[in-house]
Amino acid sequence: MSQLQRMTIAPSQLQQEQILLTPQQQHYLKRVLRLRDRDRFIVMDGLGKWWLAHITGEQAQVLEELTVKTELSVSTTLLVALPKGSGFDEVVRSCTELGVACIAPVLSDRTLLNPSPQKLERWRRIAAEAAEQSERAFVPTILEPVGFNDAVANATATHRYICEARGEYPHLKNVLTQISGEIVIAIGPEGGWTDRELEQALAHSFQPVSLGKRILRAVTAPLVALSLISAACEL
């Protein structure tokens, strides 16, 4: 199965086992991938479902639904302060590989960058590509950037963590035992969270955690957190 090409469609494109391909998708399948009539490929709806399909003329038809086992057993939202430069591309790509469900870029006291709509579009494209490459069934949601206080105030997950490099907090691995349902984890910018931000998070029931004794870059910390969360979900 890993040899078949994969493509993500909007759920509305699937109607009664027929897949209504867009002109771009037709071009991609027939010109770029050079698939011909009856050639098979995998269709994902980005919401957890996979199907085996084949080309029929200008459209495609579902042959069977596939069972996927590549998603985490917990739904993880990453609240992450936007790093400088192009570092966020790599955060989106790697965290998608590691199973993140949702990435919420936050504007923190130390990073007031407000990214352009083109950036957001770019991150969504990277997430879709990375989900395909890592054989996930689900394309993570990339939210519009939001202020830190709104992000923590609106968190609904049962398990809420904020990573803080300085201070004597429990290690993330020690709070991730017997986890289920939803996790939200906040990871700060270069220089860390301000005291005010940490207080805001605590006021909204976020638990401060450590990612270890070494100081990590803002672009490394999300990968470490997701590595530990995804490992905690494995048997």
Added chain:
Amino acid sequence: MSQLQRMTIAPSQLQQEQILLTPQQQHYLKRVLRLRDRDRFIVMDGLGKWWLAHITGEQAQVLEELTVKTELSVSTTLLVALPKGSGFDEVVRSCTELGVACIAPVLSDRTLLNPSPQKLERWRRIAAEAAEQSERAFVPTILEPVGFNDAVANATATHRYICEARGEYPHLKNVLTQISGEIVIAIGPEGGWTDRELEQALAHSFQPVSLGKRILRAVTAPLVALSLISAACEL
């Protein structure tokens, strides 16, 4: 302590509590960092020792030895197939942050790139910078690239792992309980190890392990492995 500037010296530069600075180091301390006589900074020998020192004229003097707690309790060697492009820079930087002791670039069946001496020099510089930034006491060793078979044949660590994406192997986190001493872990190129390489590793007592159900890029897998190893070393 985190506010003080840090500099790595060769062990031979320290003689009877005097630090014999090179002209480059003098320039860096006095012109770039603008330190003046009696200003204090941290000196690391890259082998696990830190000292508080201060400037005395053209040289520096040790004031006291410092205790550091930022190193892993196990010594981890990463055998890693060279990825295409500049991906190795990021592997060196991130794995240094995460506490790796030694990185051995290997030439695998699927990556026969033989990097230039300039590349090796560059990776060593990145490792030194990343060790300073992450407040480590130890600069990881970057070995000369070596063939995969030699690398596995010469491994001396008690704990030997090879990461393999396809196949039903135990998860790395499950073999890392009560670990001590030395670990060597081999991480493959895009496309994975060949069957021949996997057999060679098994013949040298490497245990195949999984990093989870999702397919990771060659540049992400080392970070995930080091994240789990460094977490396993934390209380």
